Amino acid sequence: RLDPQLQLHCSDEIANLCAEEAAAQEQTGQVEECLKVNLLKIKTELCKKEVLNMLKESKADIFVDPVLHTACALDIKHHCAAITPGRGRQMSCLMEALEDKRVRLQPECKKRLNDRIEMWSYAAKVAPADGFSDLAMQVMTSPSKNYILSVISGSICILFLIGLMCGRITKRVTRELKDR
Incomplete structure (x- = not known):
């Protein structure tokens, strides 16, 4: 069969x-x-x-x-x-x-x-996917799409939280300048 x-x-x-x-x-x-x-x-x-x-x-x-x-x-x-x-x-x-x-x-x-x-x-x-649209199509038709999307979403959330916690490291601004 x-x-x-x-x-x-x-x-x-x-x-x-x-x-x-x-x-x-x-x-x-x-x-x-x-x-x-x-x-x-x-x-x-x-x-x-x-x-x-x-x-x-x-x-x-x-x-x-x-x-x-x-x-x-x-x-x-x-x-x-x-x-x-x-x-x-x-x-x-x-x-x-x-x-x-x-x-x-x-x-x-x-x-x-x-x-x-x-x-x-x-x-x-x-x-291999030719572009972003093909990659998106492959992810959406994949049997593991929930896992892939969860990993991508989790990575973005972790990156956002690190940015939120650490603030801007490259150019620190003093508290007096922030409170104006």
Whole structure:
């Protein structure tokens, strides 16, 4: 099944770009893979953001990306068996194995890993906000918006209170001049 947010925001792109994969209704992540491959063709900003989030999640945990996990299952067992899953440790192990010339990965795994590296570099370029309005939009759509806004508000309040308590330090005015 598709992620509900992905289904909601990407229904048009799924119909246009990934109709074959959606019709197959396989549980192997083919629709997600199609969206990742067609990332440059996605026009809806919310859909693009969801696909970028999916890419970020897959970088942290290989189990989130079923296509990559299936392609690299043997290599994970062979090269990364001692590595505990989670926090991107197995993904890092695979990346190190890919860079190591002495290690031979399965061709499908090697291809998928190279594709992911390319997608991750594109996602890193696309992700940053271009201006204040984009930054504000990212904060407001973030699941952690309450925390971010609380930290910003708290920082401003602390700065105001410090200014109120300390007064003007750079150019002190005597009490006689203040009371005139």
